[in-house]
Amino acid sequence: MTGLPHGLLDREACAALDAADRLAPLRGRFLLDDGLIYLDGNSLGALPAATPPRLATVVTEEWGRGLIRSWTAAGWIDAPRRLGDRVAPLVGARPGEVLVADSTSVNLFKLLGAAVQARPGRRVILSHQGNFPADLYVAQGLCELLEGRCELRTVPPAALEAAVDEQVAVLMVTHVDYATGAVADMAGLCAAARRHGALGLWDLSHSTAALPVDLGGCGADLAVGCGYKYLNGGPGAPAFLYVAERLQGTLRSPLRGWMGHAEPFAFEPGHRQAPGVEGFLCGTPPILGMAALEAALDLWAEVDLEAVRAKSMLLGDLLVRLVDERCSGLGLELASPREAARRGSQVALRHADGYRVVRALVDRGVIGDFRAPDIVRLGLAPLYLRHVDVWDAVEALREVLATGAHERPEYAVRAAVT
Amino acid sequence: MTGLPHGLLDREACAALDAADRLAPLRGRFLLDDGLIYLDGNSLGALPAATPPRLATVVTEEWGRGLIRSWTAAGWIDAPRRLGDRVAPLVGARPGEVLVADSTSVNLFKLLGAAVQARPGRRVILSHQGNFPADLYVAQGLCELLEGRCELRTVPPAALEAAVDEQVAVLMVTHVDYATGAVADMAGLCAAARRHGALGLWDLSHSTAALPVDLGGCGADLAVGCGYKYLNGGPGAPAFLYVAERLQGTLRSPLRGWMGHAEPFAFEPGHRQAPGVEGFLCGTPPILGMAALEAALDLWAEVDLEAVRAKSMLLGDLLVRLVDERCSGLGLELASPREAARRGSQVALRHADGYRVVRALVDRGVIGDFRAPDIVRLGLAPLYLRHVDVWDAVEALREVLATGAHERPEYAVRAAVT
Secondary structure, X not given: OOOOOOOOOOHHHHHHHHXXXXXXXXXXXXXXXXXXXXXXXXXXXXXXXXXXXXXXXXXXXXXHHHHHHHHHHOOHHHHHHHHHHHHHHHOOOOOOOEEXXXXXXXXXXXXXXXXXXXXXXXXXXXXXXXXXXXXXXXXXXXXXXXXXXXXXXXXXXXXXXXXXXXXXXXXXXXXXXXXXXXXXXHHHHHHHHHHXXXXXXXXXXXXXXXXXXXXXXXXXXXXXXXXXXXXXXXXXXXXXXXXXXXXXXXXXXXXXXXXXXXXXXXXXXXXOEOOOHHHHOOOOOOHHHHHHHHHHHHHHHOOOHHHHHXXXXXXXXXXXXXXXXXXXXXXXXXXXXXXXXXXOOEEEEEOOOHHHHHHHHHOOOEEOEEEOXXXXXXXXXXXXXXXXXXXXXXXXXXXXXXXXXXXXXXXXXXXXXX | OOOOOOXXXXXXXXXXXXXXXXXXXXXXXXXXXXXXXXXXXXXXXXXXXXXXXXHHHHHHHHHHHXXXXXXXXXXXXHHHHHHHHHHHHHOOOOOOOEEEOOOHHHHHHHHHHHHHHHOOOOOEEEEEOOOOHHHHHHHHHHHHHOOOOOEEEEEOHHHHHHHOOOOEEEEEEEOEOOOOOEEOOHHHHHHHHHHOOOEEEEEOOOOOOOOOOOHHHHOOOEEEEOOOOOOOOOOOOXXXXXXXXXXXXXXXXXXXXXXXXXXXXXXXXOOOEOOOHHHHOOOOOOHXXXXXXXXXXXXXXXXXXXXXXXXXXXXXHHHHHHHHHHOOOOOOEEOOOXXXXXXXXXEEEEOXXXXXXXXXXXXXXXXXXXXXXXXXXXXXXXXXXXXXXXXXXXXXXXXXXXXXXXXXXXXXXXOOOO
């Protein structure tokens, strides 16, 4: 059951889907230029209308007038935990299990380092081939620093469960694949980790606020995630980390700073880790980024994530079907799972000239992105994407490929497409 | 030669110093409430007037309209290096030696980890007792993670030079003491480190933009510093790190991320560290915080740091002399060096009831801060502090102590004073 009409799919049918979309009014809560079709909310979420005034207040009132007093008077000091408690329900965590701080990679290092220290007899960090390279880099850096104390082992995603054994200290999995959007089996892999005494660590960057995640229900141990994708926290927004409550008393963060001390203002020479998830704080929190993310979380607090997921699956099915129906023979191949339930909130299409195709689409006001070697990645952010946008995007894609517009010489220049 | 008049110091004499102050017009470049005497610019710098409109543009135009395209079109991707190149002249570094990224503590971990890896036969991280506790915590976390591969050794500051030996991998010194403001001998300690083959790592949090620093001239190897103190980058602003060019080819950052990869968008499974200081990038840069810091750096680009230092020393000498002349017998003891050349841009006064005194001053519109166990810390940010402010602050201090106002019961409550 896709929810798509069985008959002819045309732009009017898409407009009818928009008319029936209960989430449609949320688009008005974002500042988005008309005429732009934004299929990159999985890389940088759009700007909530509430964010500019919120930031202006934080800057001119809290910083400008409150100055240092705002650390307590404006609640800056509590922001990592306060925002964490608002991310928690989106990922199936409880209050006190999530912290907003630092970048995803830095948080991953904290948790990997803590996990390796917590499993002293085990030397393997197990992950999957095709995992987001940055996550592999973080593990590589840790292993090199530890001079052979641990090693990164990667296996094909399908072999992951069978590869968990008593040598594995931590199983590091990205929940929704950054390229294809394939959803990993969190419950099954958590169970495998548990059976073998390994810790399970999840990267939720492409799942958070895109689909319901149940860290608690799956028995996940650790997780990290990104603030600037579906959460709409802004460019380089602070990231989050999750430490299951049952582990908070035993895990030690390798990145110690004064904010993670039990009494930051006691200025003791020795580190005593704060109880709770706050022990994973390190330096001073980035208040401007936190303020933007908090404004975005206000919006998420109003939204039913199940409804978001339903719309996301419908948008994805629509995109897949339109590509099937209208772009056949144009060199596209679906790289994402065809089944909506196994797919995150994006559709990836392989094309031999993927990079050129993405650039030609951008010139037509359709913003997607390219992921090496050949993936045209189209993100579907249900809070602000319309079904007619999907129609128009596929039409633009068809026009580009049918006319060979992507073969124009200027698209051959290889510049960064983030 | 203090530059202070020899005769009677009264408020009019202070006003005359303001009238002769070439930096006085810079105060107009900050948004500061009248009637507030802000002596905490060494903890959180004041808000530059240019920052709110700059941030508004970055948010609504670059993020809101440019969206993902702004990573290249608005130069976001180059911000860590671009801002680093603007911090460089303030600390005696060359273009390409400084990077703006992450927090001071996270950057310190990167450099300590790199230093320990670069000196495999040596097990000691040498630092000084009374160093900023967070710096010691970072070293402790690294040592614990490395399970005895290295240890943190601290000695009294005066014993530091003699304690450098062939066991020392890295000498970690804070240039200006966070509590007393005492300035360490950078040239002498760098020479000692060099003689013994150790790396010298400097925390410039309380020196950057407070006094000229000559990392290059002193032969410093590594450094970190803070963006939210004298630089005025905003609460939790991104920090910076410095790696001397001669070391960039050999040092490896233990915090690997995609931004530190030689080709971030190649999405290779193995990490190849970017050449140059960019190799010490980790995750995605916090663009909102970067934008605020860049606006503040615009202001610093106009300022002669020698003139700032001269005013800073004069303000400090004025404060010391006024406390001597007007607060004698009131239980205050100078904790900072009396000689201006050995003192950063702050004056620390010990008082048995220091915490209460700071709170009573805050209620009189004089914002300083308290550092355990007994230090009233008064920061002197020359870009926006007037000589009459120093007069008024000392008068408020005298009034509090002479009347016992700090003994009022509400000041006994121990709340965080950042």
